[in-house]
Amino acid sequence: MxxxxxxxxxxxxxxxxxxxxxxxxxxxxxxxxxxxxxxxxxxxxxxxxxxxxxxxxxxxxxxxxxxxxxxxxxxxxxxxxxxxxxxxxxxxxxxxxxxxxxxxxxxxxxxxxxxxxxxxxxxxxxxxxxxxxxxxxxxxxxxxxxxxxxxxxxxxxxxxxxxxxxxxxxxxxxxxxxxxxxxxxxxxxxxxxxxxxxxxxxxxxxxxxxxxxxxxxxxxxxxxxxxxxxxxxxxxxxxxxxxxMQDQLPASVINMIHKEGKSNRLYRILFEGDEAGQPVLSQVSKQYHLDFNILHGQITELQDQPFGNLIVEFIGEENNIQQAVEHIGNRLTVSEVNINERD
Structure with missing residues (x-):
């Protein structure tokens, strides 16, 4: 055209x-x-x-x-x-x-x-x-x-x-x-x-x-x-x-993470389409014996379909966290968040 x-x-x-x-x-x-x-x-x-x-x-x-x-x-x-x-x-x-x-x-x-x-x-x-x-x-x-x-x-x-x-x-x-x-x-x-x-x-x-x-x-x-x-x-x-999207962590949350030493267990998870309505975090937390803490995120709509962007802290054994991240990665887009690398 x-x-x-x-x-x-x-x-x-x-x-x-x-x-x-x-x-x-x-x-x-x-x-x-x-x-x-x-x-x-x-x-x-x-x-x-x-x-x-x-x-x-x-x-x-x-x-x-x-x-x-x-x-x-x-x-x-x-x-x-x-x-x-x-x-x-x-x-x-x-x-x-x-x-x-x-x-x-x-x-x-x-x-x-x-x-x-x-x-x-x-x-x-x-x-x-x-x-x-x-x-x-x-x-x-x-x-x-x-x-x-x-x-x-x-x-x-x-x-x-x-x-x-x-x-x-x-x-x-x-x-x-x-x-x-x-x-x-x-x-x-x-x-x-x-x-x-x-x-x-x-x-x-x-x-x-x-x-x-x-x-x-x-x-x-x-x-x-x-x-x-x-x-x-x-x-x-x-x-x-x-x-x-306001998808960056607020400074107050970053300061709290630094104080508590949790920066190596933060992940960004993108929920797309029908997956935005699925209890993925709840499922993996039960399966891998983890707790999770949603630090930041929202769900919006792109091209008439839901799109969620969450930053999540996983709490538990390191091996279980890695297995949970791999599990989530088979269904959703997941990446580690390094709060020391800011644009």
Missing amino acids: ITFENVSKQFTGSEGTFTAVKDVSFEVQKGDIYGVIGFSGAGKSTLIRTVNLLEEPSSGKVYVNGRDMMTLSADELRKERKKIGMVFQHFNLCESKTVFENVAIPLRLSKTSKKDIQPRVKELLQFVGLGDKSDHYPDQLSGGQKQRVGIARALATSPEILLCDEATSALDPDTTQSILDLLKRVNREFNITILIITHEMQVIRDICDYVTVMENGEMIESGSVFDLFSRPKAKTTRNFVNAV
Whole structure:
């Protein structure tokens, strides 16, 4: 659906050449909700704007539906852009136009007949939950309502792809969740592929199927959301995951462990899918005559399935502990925790 092939983008100014994106390659399949995450300056906004050539790559290729976007004529590019909707961080609404008129803008630009505009806009406003706001102006709306207008406008021409540029970063947490739920409906009901960029790992967790992590213009890690949350490799990815999962031991607990000399019996156990509901710790403690102490952890949901992340202290004979860890490792992901190695 969307393929980035060794994409780089440089900008030249009075202070020289700056590389915003460097040699990025990944693919977004049709029907995916794909996230790109990074801190400010990571290059993610520049990258997403190469999809519809709002930014033309300095090198590399961008393919949409198998077509090299950089080889298209001006007329062909206009036609392709109609298939790509865009949702912006700060809504980009025309303050002097009503909600209806804002949503109708792309339809009028594409020369849709007046008789077809009315029912299409009405349908979209009902879909985004603003059927009663048609005659309102943007300054009469909340931030979440403005973003719903932006989503309705992006859907007006029935696109195949929706690009979301920090679409929730200007919203409070509750409103963010409602917008993410709406985007999931867009993906599910219209089968629209969504590429979303964000600096919020919670957004990635709650909505995305796959994710690419960027830093200083480069792709540092990529894969399914489940894999990146359960087995992050890069330090930046681990920091993003920790911000959501809070899977590091608090300092007070570490101090207590040091005082009691228990640091060689700590293990991280990842519970995935159906296993999250199984009494694994209780079973092994009985079988191997151990006590256990859950020091930290939580259960959340990734891609509609449970995911648990626990840090556990085992208490008992060393040989029994090792057998219990091996037993758990046959069913779950388990690793020793070294509290002296902190990121």
